[in-house]
Amino acid sequence: MKDEKVTAIITGSVFDHIPFGKAVILIKLFGLNGKYPYLMGSGLKSEKSPDGKKDIIKIEGKELTEEEINILSLIAPSVTVSIIRDGKVFRKIKTELPERVSRIIICNNTKCITSIDKNSDTEFIITKRSGEIFLKCKYCGREYKIDDVKIVI
């Protein structure tokens, strides 16, 4: 069985098929350093990935929130998430790109109402064109590529 290695954690989550090099970003975003014990593999062989490499993260004791799944699907659209309970795969989640994302993305436009009023929530409409993910601010209409926005959680 392929999932045999998953038994390294008892209860938690496994993120597989993360694009090569993105696991470090996800660990930073989820604030994993010091919070939950985790295992990370980077540059593992993968036939599914275009560059033949993937990253993987296993986190002990953590199940994902909806916001975290949204972040995952924005940064690593190819990711598969397995929820592990009692050392076995309890549930598999295939992430889907959300239509909208709130709060976790900051609008870079200093004139945007969400930049002026720090208590207001941001909201972005997400589209995918020629394989690239774009986020359009609902308030000022400015559009960003995923690599050009600041994510906060």
Ligand SMILES: [Zn+2]
């Ligand atoms: Zn804006």
